[in-house]
Amino acid sequence: MLLLGIDIGTSSVKVCVVDAENQSIVASAQFPDQESPILSLRTGWAEQSPDMWWQQTQQAIGLCHKKGGYNPKNIAAIGIAYQMHGLVLVDKEQKILRNSIIWCDSRGVEIGEKAFADIGTEACLSHMLNSPGNFTASKLAWVKQNEPEIYKQIDKIMLPGDYIAMKLTGEITTSASALSEGIFFDFQFNGLSKDITDYFGFSDQLFPTVKPVFSAHGRVTAPVASQLELTAGIPVTYKAGDQPNNALSLNVLKPGEVAATAGTSGVIYGVSDQLAYDPQSRVNTFAHVNYSNDRKRLGVLLCINGTGSLYRWVKNTFGGSLTYQQMNAEAAKAPLGSDGLRILPFGNGAERMLNNKQIGAHLQNIDLNLHTPAHIFRAAQEGIACAFRYGLDIMRENGMHPTVIRAGKTNMFLSDLFAQTFVDATGIPVELYNNDGSLGAALGAGIGAEIYSSQAEAFSKAERVGYIEPADTGAFEAVYQDWKSILEKHLEEV
Template sequence: MSFILGIDLGTSSVKALLVSEGGEIVGDSSQEYPIYSPSPDWAEQDPEQWWESTIRAVRKAVHQSHIKPSQIKAVGLSGQTHGTVLVGKSLLPLRKAIIWMDQRSIAQTRWLQQRIGKRLSRITGLPIATGFMAPSLLWIRKNEPGIWKKIDQFLLPKDYIRLKLTGNLASDVTDAGGTLLLDTGKRKWSPEILQKLEIPASFAPPLYESCQVTGKITKNAAKAIPLKEGTSVSAGGADQIMGAVGNGIVEPGRVACSIGTGGLVVTPMDHPQVAPDKGLHTIPHAIPGKWILMGAILSGGSSLSWFYKQVILGRGKTLRSENSYQSLFREVSPTPAASKGLIFLPYLKGERTPYLDPQARGAFVGLSLQHGRRDLTRAIMEGVVFALRQSLEKFKELGIEITSVTTWGGGAKNKLWRQIQADIFNLPILISPTQEGSAYGAAITAAVSIGIYPTIKEACREWIKIKGEVLPIPENVAVYNKAYLIYRGLYSKLKDDFHGLSEL
């Protein structure tokens, strides 16, 4: 029997998923790695730690599944998008990777907005934001000229894993779609943008569609990781797009929501509909000739993680197990909707959709002596979903009809958070068959790349079966609609104060 390996290089961990030809998960594992913040608002990771963690995750998944490496016929890659990995002629990293959460390039984003803002967004389909590759490259050129002179290629995070597996420098159109350097309609690097930003075209790696083969496992890689030399590696894609594939979001009208480190909502389109003025991203889909419209928030599950680790446990203490989070959720369950009049703004790393404001700051609004830990926890969960509702509202403004939302990621694992999504969105929530949707989607692209299925749509029809449905509770919907109106008005009232505080 043959199997497919999906690898998802996330923000906090890498996940390895082994899947049978029929779509059954037979092995899975994850390995964590740190985020480094050498200066305030910086966020970096070590590409070599990604690779070491990937080796461990794949070894564990293969051991767990009791299959032979020779039975794994293809590998698909997914990864955190927007980040910047720089390699020299030796194909080794020149510095730590600047990842999507990084806020250091505020000056560069302002320069981009002033010089070619509207034209840039029309070509790329993206709003201009910190953490994207283009402003990060501009920051490096200004502040690290020695590094800039040594650059041979830039890569997206998952593409460094591809390099280690195959020895090839390559990327895919979905991940390139988050760099601010891609012509999203043409699905090619934009010569106009590269020229205007004075970024050498030679820095950009070759681009592939998600289901194309980009290389084979090398002899050296096969010595380090339990994969057979010569095994195919597909292009794969950005984690948001692979998550959409892994949840069957391949037809217009389907909408999915993920709460991981950040949070996002996505929907497919037959044509690129560009709306950066609404804070929305237009990115090539993994299906050739299709696109994804996406709204994104920067602090989703990380808001809850911050509260648990920094406030409840205290700085320097470590999370003992996933059960610790579950005990927190159980404690919250009896609390009423809208947390007794308490609202949380999840802008702990600034915000993307709809505000595009790296200087926005988090806040609890409405605190009183009646509020305890469980109320604050629920307010955080609700605040994250309120933020995601703003993206859904932007979809509706573009004429997109939404009848249900498929949920995946960490926010889909918890029954209460699923119910909060149903109540705040006032929509049925469909439960994904796997919460590792991005790794599963990467496995689908790999299965298609070697001909197990002719298309992504056919693979999704065979592999993906919705597990269940959560319906809105009318009483909660009424409460949340009132609270949302207050939530939506808070940013504009606090914006100037956020900016003042960020400059202290």
């Protein structure tokens, strides 16, 4: 029996087909090869076309089929992971009304901060566990205020994964986890937040049917099945945001367990059984994939917008024809601390851990007679690791004290230098696994289709491929404190 996992990323769409019995990837593909564009019509804006995601999904599935080794008709269930917090709007004919306002778009910050004050900080934090901030609810409010003709046509609002499931099945659903990441969910009443809907004037009819994350979210229609060489009627049995899904793929499901990822954005995601929150909403708490009314499982999420996005910019600007692997090798030639060169990786929209401030990315202390591209490559990795440490200290303030962090050996963790720097910066060992978002989505589909008897069974064959312990935390602490002092000066100026 086979499972299909789809991961709707900011840069590309990845898919894989997994053998449910041995939990191994039979074939995988991604599309496109080059990173997808982000449309930025104004400073701080970020949009993508949902139709682009759907075209890329079809292309990626087709490429996966061409690799052979399996019969697509044996795929029994589909799971979807997706970039979080994006706003997708469709009319009654399920047609897109505008581009999606995606996760790193900052236009809703002022709207969200005003709502935070008007509804009341205590009411927001105790019920939604977050400020409305720059999340999906504030983006929808921006559309209502600034594009009223589009707003009038809305039949349903969705997150990116909901849209792809709709294209596959013709049905529109959501979950408590999805509503919580949009700041639409009231954890005290376990339902749609009346505070948010009343304040912004959102009709309850805009929201899809709520279902558990692991459940049937529709069945693939005959025309789509024919086009994708699938069996008509197979179910979509799992949908989750990329960070809860990354945690699932690393078997991070119990209170105290922690996952990390360093893709386009960087995230530390810890599981808790407490309805807790950061008083400043610098880290955010959402319903995890295994959240239920009687068994609270919350994901406490630290997000850094500019991790892989910074390293991509460094590659495009200073890397020339070098591959990422070659850049990593060059970075290792520079000394720890990059001879004083410091980089702040905050040039990709408002940063929640910086109280939604936009300070931009910065290269500090450049010495034209000393610093080389190798220094820049290393300083970028060190700056990202320092940003993780800064955010982790906020999580520690809020009671999250991980003793080990699990991460996939992918994206920036493919760099041995970055992985060691991350560990030295945080002081916490890292376990590495071969995983990615599409694999997690596929195994999630197996859980939702009850192919596995338990969530634990779905990951029973996962093998650790690396373990990294702190090596030189004392030396790196001086680098971090210098980096932090530079950050604080920029924060005072905003």
